[in-house]
Amino acid sequence: MTSQISARLARLRRGYSLLLRLLWACSPAWTVAGVVTSLLQAVAAIGVMIGSGRLLQSLVDGDLDRLWLTVTLVSLLVQPVATAAIDVVGSVEQGRATPLLLERVATLASRPHGIEHLEDADVRQSIDAAIEEINQQYFLGVQSTWQVLGYRLWGLAALGVLAAWSWWVALLALAGTSLLNLTWSAYSQQIFEDIFRDRTRRRSTWYRNLLVDHESAKEIRLFGLTDFGLARMTATWREAMVVIWEGRRLKRRPIWFALVLMFAAYAVALSALAHDAWVGAISTAVLLSSAQALVQLEGLGMLGDNQTMVNRQMALLLDLDDLDARLPASTPASDGVGHGAAAVSLRGVRFTYPGRTEPTFDGLDLDIAPGSSVAVVGANGAGKSTLIKLLCGLHRPESGTVLVDGGDPGVDDRLRRRVAVIFQEFVRYQLPLRDNVALALLADRLDGSRGPDVEAAAARALHDAVGDPVLRRVGSWDRVLSAEYDGGTDLSGGQWQRVALARALAAVDAGAGVLVLDEPTAALDVRAEAELFDSFLEVTRGMTTILVSHRLSSVRHAERIVVLDHGRIVEDGTHEELVAHGGRYARMFALQAERFAMAGAGASEEAAS
Numbered sequence: 001m002t003s004q005i006s007a008r009l010a011r012l013r014r015g016y017s018l019l020l021r022l023l024w025a026c027s028p029a030w031t032v033a034g035v036v037t038s039l040l041q042a043v044a045a046i047g048v049m050i051g052s053g054r055l056l057q058s059l060v061d062g063d064l065d066r067l068w069l070t071v072t073l074v075s076l077l078v079q080p081v082a083t084a085a086i087d088v089v090g091s092v093e094q095g096r097a098t099p100l101l102l103e104r105v106a107t108l109a110s111r112p113h114g115i116e117h118l119e120d121a122d123v124r125q126s127i128d129a130a131i132e133e134i135n136q137q138y139f140l141g142v143q144s145t146w147q148v149l150g151y152r153l154w155g156l157a158a159l160g161v162l163a164a165w166s167w168w169v170a171l172l173a174l175a176g177t178s179l180l181n182l183t184w185s186a187y188s189q190q191i192f193e194d195i196f197r198d199r200t201r202r203r204s205t206w207y208r209n210l211l212v213d214h215e216s217a218k219e220i221r222l223f224g225l226t227d228f229g230l231a232r233m234t235a236t237w238r239e240a241m242v243v244i245w246e247g248r249r250l251k252r253r254p255i256w257f258a259l260v261l262m263f264a265a266y267a268v269a270l271s272a273l274a275h276d277a278w279v280g281a282i283s284t285a286v287l288l289s290s291a292q293a294l295v296q297l298e299g300l301g302m303l304g305d306n307q308t309m310v311n312r313q314m315a316l317l318l319d320l321d322d323l324d325a326r327l328p329a330s331t332p333a334s335d336g337v338g339h340g341a342a343a344v345s346l347r348g349v350r351f352t353y354p355g356r357t358e359p360t361f362d363g364l365d366l367d368i369a370p371g372s373s374v375a376v377v378g379a380n381g382a383g384k385s386t387l388i389k390l391l392c393g394l395h396r397p398e399s400g401t402v403l404v405d406g407g408d409p410g411v412d413d414r415l416r417r418r419v420a421v422i423f424q425e426f427v428r429y430q431l432p433l434r435d436n437v438a439l440a441l442l443a444d445r446l447d448g449s450r451g452p453d454v455e456a457a458a459a460r461a462l463h464d465a466v467g468d469p470v471l472r473r474v475g476s477w478d479r480v481l482s483a484e485y486d487g488g489t490d491l492s493g494g495q496w497q498r499v500a501l502a503r504a505l506a507a508v509d510a511g512a513g514v515l516v517l518d519e520p521t522a523a524l525d526v527r528a529e530a531e532l533f534d535s536f537l538e539v540t541r542g543m544t545t546i547l548v549s550h551r552l553s554s555v556r557h558a559e560r561i562v563v564l565d566h567g568r569i570v571e572d573g574t575h576e577e578l579v580a581h582g583g584r585y586a587r588m589f590a591l592q593a594e595r596f597a598m599a600g601a602g603a604s605e606e607a608a609s
C-alpha cells in the first residue's frame with residue numbers, strides 16, 4: 001500500500017515536471033508571463049477578499065476607509081484582466097504545444113533503426129492513442145493547465161485568508177475540498193483510460209474506419225457490406241462499453257461519498273464562522289473576508305473539465321516518456337560508406353518473427369558479389385520478403401550476420417541507404433512526380449531545395465524505368481500525384497510501378513549500391529513484367545541487383561537464381577544450369593510455361609525462348 005502510494009506520488013511528480021518542461025518548450029517568455037499573471041490574479045483575489053471586508057467594516061463604523069476602497073477597486077479591476085490574460089497565455093502556448101507533441105510522437109516512432117517496434121501491438125497502441133489524444137485535446141490541454149494553475153493560486157490565497165481567522169477551519173475545509181478533488185481525479189482518469197487505452201474498442205474503430213476509408217470503399221459497396229459494417233460497429237462498441245460503463249459506475253461511488261463529507265466540512269466551517277460572529281469574537285471585516293475565502297477555496301477543488309484536461313495532458317506526457325524509455329535508442333551513422341556496387345553477405349542467419357515459434361530462417365547463408373544480379377524465387381511464404389527486410393536492416397537476425405559492404409545495415413543508417421528497395425506494397429507518396437522519383441536525393445535536403453541536378457536525376461531514372469509516357473501523361477514534374485490535392489492527379493497501377501522503379505534507380509545517384517525489387521511489378525502481366533525486368537537488368541548493369549518474383553520467366557535473365565523453400569536455399573545457379581539440373585526450379589518453370597500456354601497468353605513461347 002505504502003509503496004503503491006509512493007509510486008503514485010513519484011509518477012505525479014514526474015507528470016508535473018514533464019508538464020512544466022512542455023510549457024517551457026512552448027515558450028519560456030510566455031511561461032514566465034503566465035506565472036506572473038497567475039500570481040497577480042491570486043494577489044488581486046486577496047485584495048478583494050480582505051479589501052472588501054475592511055471597506056465594509058469602515059462603512060459600518062461610519063468612516064469610509066479610502067485606502068481599502070482603492071485596494072478593493074484596483075483588485076476588482078486586476079482580477080478579470082488577469083483571468084483573461086491567463087487564457088491568452090494558455091491559448092498561445094496551446095497552439096505551440098500541439099505541433100511539439102505531434103513532432104515528439106513522430107520522432108519516437110521513427111527513432112529505432114528497424115521496424116520491429118511498429119509491429120509490436122503495445123507500441124502501436126501507445127502511438128495511436130497518443131495521436132488520438134493530441135488531436136482530441138487540440139484546443140484544451142495546455143490552456144487548461146494555465147487555468148488550473150490560476151485557480152490553484154487563487155485557492156491558496158483563499159486558504160491563507162481563511163487560516164488568518166482559524167487554522168483548523170482552513171484545514172477542515174481544505175480536507176473536504178481535496179477529498180472531492182482526489183476522487184474526481186480518479187474518476188476522470190478512469191474515463192481517460194477507458195477511452196484512450198482500451199483495446200477492446202479497437203475492433204469497433206476498425207469497423208468504423210472500414211466504412212469511411214477510401215481504400216475499403218470499393219469492396220464495401222461491391223459486397224454490400226454497409227449494413228453489416230454498421231451493425232458490427234455498434235455491437236462491438238456496446239460490447240466494449242458495457243464493461244467501461246460498469247467501471248465508471250463503481251468509480252463514481254466515492255465521489256458521492258466525498259461530496260457528503262465536503263458538505264459536512266463546509267457546514268462545520270460556516271457554523272464556526274457564524275458562531276464567532278454571533279459572540280463577537282470576530283469583526284465584520286473578518287466575517288466577510290472569511291466567508292468569501294471559504295467560497296473561493298473551490299480553487300483547490302476538483303475544477304471539473306479543466307482538471308480532467310490537465311490529468312489527460314499529464315498522462316499523455318507520461319505515456320510518451322514511458323514509450324521513450326522503452327524504444328531502442330537511435331544508432332549512430334558511419335561517416336564514410338562505399339560507393340558503387342556493394343557486396344552482400346548473410347551468414348548463419350536465424351530469424352523468428354515476434355509471436356511465432358518457428359524460425360523463418362535457421363542458418364541461412366547467401367553471398368552476393370558486387371555488381372552481380374541475383375533473382376530470389378520461391379513459393380508463397382518461402383521467406384523472400386523476410387530475406388529482403390533482413391538485408392536492409394528493417395529486422396535484425398537473432399543470430400548470424402547480415403553485411404552490406406562489410407558493415408551491418410541493421411545498426412547503421414548510412415549503410416542502410418546503400419540498399420534501395422521497392423517492395424510490393426511500395427508507398428504512393430502524395431508528392432510531386434519529381435519528388436516521388438528523386439526521393440532518395442531529397443533525404444538530406446531538409447530545406448526542401450530542389451536543384452537542377454534533382455530534376456536531371458529524376459528524368460534519367462524515369463526514362464530508364466520506361467516511364468517517359470508517365471511524365472507526358474502527368475504533364476509536369478511539379479504535379480502532385482494525388483487527386484486529393486488541387487491540380488493533382490492519380491496514376492494507374494502500372495504507371496505507379498514505373499514511378500516506383502524509377503525511385504529505386506534514382507537512389508543510385510544518392511549512393512545506393514544494391515537495388516532490390518521485391519515484386520513491385522506484380523500487377524503487370526507476365527510479358528510486361530519480363531520486359532521491365534530485362535530493361536531493369538540492362539540499365540543496372542554493373543550494379544548489385546536483387547529481383548524477387550513468382551514468375552520465373554521474368555527473372556531468368558538474372559546472372560544467378562536462388563530458389564528458397566521454407567527458409568532454405570534449395571537451388572542456386574543460372575537459369576540454364578537450374579533447368580538442366582531438372583530440380584524444383586525446372587519443374588516450377590515448366591509448370592508456369594505450360595499454364596501460360598494453356599491460357600493462350602503466348603507466354604509459353606516467351607518462357608521457352
Ligand SMILES: Nc1ncnc2c1ncn2[C@@H]1O[C@H](COP(=O)(O)OP(=O)(O)OP(=O)(O)O)[C@@H](O)[C@H]1O
Nearest residue numbers: 119353356360378379380381382383384385386387
Ligand atoms: N510480420 C510477420 N509476422 C509473423 N510472421 C510473418 C510476418 N511476415 C511474414 N511472416 C511469415 O514468415 C514466413 C515468410 O514470409 P515472407 O513474407 O518472407 O514470404 P514470401 O516468400 O515473401 O511470400 P510471398 O511470395 O507470399 O510474398 C511466412 O510463413 C509468413 O507467414
